Amino acid sequence: MSKEVGAVVSRVGWLRSAQRIAAFAAVRIAGLFVTVAIAVYLTIVIANMGGKVDELRIVQIQSTIAEAARANPAFASMPSDEKLKLIESQVQNEIVRLRLDQPFAERSVDYLWQALRLNLGRAEQMHSDSGSREVASIIAERLPATLLLFGTAQLLVFFSSIWIALHLSRRYGSWLDRIVIALAPSSAAPGWFYGIFLILAFSFLTPILPPGGMVAAPPPEDPVEYALSVAGHMVLPVAAMFLSSIFISIYSWRTFFLIHASEDYVEMAKAKGLSSSQIEMRYILRPTLPPIVTSFAFMLIGLWGGAIILEQVFNWPGLGSLAFRAIGFRDTPVIIATVVIFAYLLAVTVLLLDLVYAVLDPRVKLGGGRS
Amino acid sequence: MKTAEAIEHGTGTTAGGVAEEPLLRTEGLRLHYRAERGVVRAVDGIDLSIGRGEAVVVLGESGCGKSSLTKALLRMLPRNVATYSGSVWFEGRNIMSLDDETFRREVRWVGISMVMQAAMNALNPVVRVGEQVAEPLRVHRGWSNARALERAAEMFDLVGLPSDFLSRYPFELSGGMRQRAVLAMALVAEPKLVILDEPTSALDVLTQANIMNVLKGIKARLGTSFLLITHDVATSSEIANRVALMYAGQFVEIASAARFFSAPSHPYSRLLMASVPRLHDPRPPIHIPGQPPNLLDLPVGCRFASRCPSRLAACGDPPPVRRDAAGNVSRCWLEDGGGGSVARDPR
Helix, strand or coil, rough: CCCCCCCCHHHHHHHHHHHHHHHHHHHHHHHHHHHHHHHHHHHHHHCHHHHHHHHHHHHHHHHHHHHHHHHHHCCCCCCCHHHHHHHHHHHHHHHHHHCCCCCHHHHHHHHHHHHHHHHHCCCCCCCCCCCCEEHHHHHHHHHHHHHHHHHHHHHHHHHHHHHHHHHHHHCCCCHHHHHHHHHHHHHHHCCHHHHHHHHHHHHHCCCCCCCCCCCCCCCCCCHHHHHHHHHHHHHHHHHHHHHHHHHHHHHHHEEEEEECCCHHHHHHHHHCCCCHHHHHHHHHHHHHHHHHHHHHHHHHHHHHHHHHHHHHHHCCCCCCHHHHHHHCCCCCCHHHHHHHHHHHHHHHHHHHHHHHHHHHCCCCCCCCCCC | CCCHHHCCCCCEEEEEEECCCCCCCEEEEEEEEEEEEEEEEEEEEEEEECCCCEEEECCCCCEEECHHHHHHHHHCCCCCCCEEEEEEEECEEEHCCCCCHHHHHHHHHEEEEEEEHHHHHHHCCCCCCHHHCCCHHHHHHHCCCHHHHHHHHHHHHCCCCHHHHHHHHHHCCCHHHHHHHHHHHHHCCCCCCEECCCCCCCCCCHHHHHHHHHHHHHCCCCCCCEEEECCHHHCCCCCCCEEEEEEEEEEEEEEEEHHHHHHCCCCCHHHHHHHHCCCCCCCCCCCCCCCCCCCCCCCCCCCHCCCCCCCCCHHHHCCCCCECHHHHHEECCCCCEEEEEECCCCC
């Protein structure tokens, strides 16, 4: 035996893990796709008010064309019945072009198919900063801004609170621990609430940071200066989100670690003569990672929900403020497209979480079978 | 071989009047906890020695401080420690005086390892069993993963587990297998002393017998010393060289296994032995009336006095610790433990 034992053990283990995770991923992807499809279809039906919006649209088309005809001097001398016929035919053309003559149920399935393929169509009123009417390019322009801002804030909150919580769970009852407990209720207020005060304090009372936007106007030519400008604009919104969630995260994870630090296998690890950091990493953090990652995901979802107001407060050109404006304009394609993007982002997050679980926790399996 | 002879005679510490330095010797070991209503004197002046290759069984009721004794020996202290004092001589040095880092590196697992009371949950659920068994070698000896796993495979063989179980996760093992794996883990770094804290109490009778057989085999093959902590008189009799009976934080009797199981001297020992049901004895087992004293509020005198059938006036004062020529110890005012009137004749 000897030498090969270790190698064989690790190879067999690796193969088993890979098979397990592949099967798990396949079933989860199928399930999540169905979920996304249902969510998007519901949004299509709701955003079109179950087809009622079509009637509004037909009336709108009729009045627009009639208005244009009335204002057009070329039509002024035309006999009125001929003019009406011309208007009628133009209206019919427009209805056929927009496929409003077909039943909504039929079109809604087509919309769904297009939406799921990320074929997002054209906006009715809005356009991108570069002037495009394509919803895809409007969103593509906004998505990086949202991911940059929220990704930064979430990662900061996630890693600093885990680190501080582990630290505090070993200094249970210290003054630092007490301060964090006392500050935990501060997370009852949302990020935009802190944002308003931060803007007041750091942009107006002591004007050292920009109150909103993503980059200075006009944007700096030099890429380094551009990045610095974006970073400067990110400080306040990131600080607002950080303030609103850091204390409650530290508090809950510190409590969580305290509970898990009294598991028998942690005691065993101590008896085995492992150092504090080895115990923390392998025996406290490692077995508790699935629940930690779960609450991370919940936080992600929560922050996406709050993004509309926070982006409005900081005038951040992200998906949240895009959705806010689209609702104001009743721009159905843009509303549906933002929902589609959110649905896909959430589904991908959930899928990644599931995969991470399967990697982190060998007990996560599909169908209960032993591989 | 004086040591070997000493073990043969079940004394462990002395043979023919010549003092042998035992593997482990505690002097006045104390571990008290702070509680809301006072101080819990869980371990209250323990003097115990364990010879090389010897198996000492600590018997006692629940709550008498048995598990706190293991905590005190391995310095696995909870937050609310009030007193932690005394000396523990292990391989010739007082390990109580070591700083935490030295204690961790030089005593834990490589010197003294343990099998926990709740061994079912003693394995990290998300790490392969083999890695956990091999871990002490990597941590304490700096061995490579492959080399440590190879050693772990040998240990699995020793405790009767197939080596392909190394790549399994704890949840893929039955209770008995897990207990064997934990035992393999306790032995992997070749400690001089293994503390077994109720190693079989969570297992069914058949598995208990299996584990005890494995322990006996290991003791014969490796010469490891064992400190077995249990409340199960029957199981302990299978492996014990010496028995120490604990009551309310102190030892009331320490005797060779032969002596303890046939003719115990302390009244509590007699009652305890009489309470064990026996197959070929028509008399029903005796029930010990009363309850052990509250560790928060211990009497000044003999701690067993309130339940003792041979109680004397002197029992209101702390009883003397009597030690006979063979090294048997009894903490009682009675010269001979009160005669044979209490217990039924064990033969």
